[in-house]
Amino acid sequence: MKPKAIFNWSSGKDSALALYKTLKEEKFDVISLLTSVNKEYQRISMHGVHVSLLEKQAESLGFSLIKMELPKEPSMEEYREIMGKTMTEIQSQGVTHSIFGDIFLEDLKKYREEQLQSIGMEAVFPLWKINTTNLIHEFLDLGFKTIVTCVNETYLDKSFAGRMIDEFFIKDLPENIDPCGENGEFHTFTFDGPLFKNPVEFEIGEIVKKTYPKPKSDETETGEYIFWFCDLILK
Secondary structure: OEEEEEOOOOOHHHHHHHHHHHHHHHOEEEEEEEEEEEEEOEEEEOOEHHHHHHHHHHHHHEEEEEEEOOOOOOOHHHHHHHHHHHHHHHOOOOEEEOOOOOOOOOHHHHHHHHHHOOOOOOEEEOOOOOOOHHHHHHHHOOOOOOEEEEEEEEOOOOOHHEEEEEEHHHHHHHOOOOOOOOOOOEEEEEEEOOOOOOOOOEEEEEEEEEEEEEEOOOEEEEEEEEEEEEEEEEO
């Protein structure tokens, strides 16, 4: 029997490609997708995609969905408590592995591994250290389709929000931007591809600006982050 695993699903391109590779390798029995959701707004954390689209996405992929609801601005203590409770419940179903779409962020990988090790589970990273230029081209060559739902203005301007990722998008990226947005430059919603039974149909809504305070330093505000979100509306 293959070990049971949960797949940490962000709804974006890296998750889709990591899931594709996981299923192709047939090493794990993926029992469900796990997604962090803002409880107040019912949207995927950071990606800004509404839960209605997430649910249609999971349905088309053929997986059950576990939504981990988080408060609007959770502290690290609150996040750890909610995550710990969620993972303990998942572990009780015989799940031993947790799969992620991370590519090269060492600190994040270490954090995930340590948190899972503390409850006797193991982290798996199908895309780890693969060249991101190769990954984005592989993603497109496989026939996946994805749209940019959020951009960080520190790296990209408003015009990139709401664009489909294709060869033109990749060519338009500034030289210092990772083609997979692994540094948080942009986030996506994948709506079609080889894993989908049917495309997730949506309409593109307005582009919305949102600001978030940067971490405090020496008890003073150091400014704010500006993000542009493209609202997607389920058809």
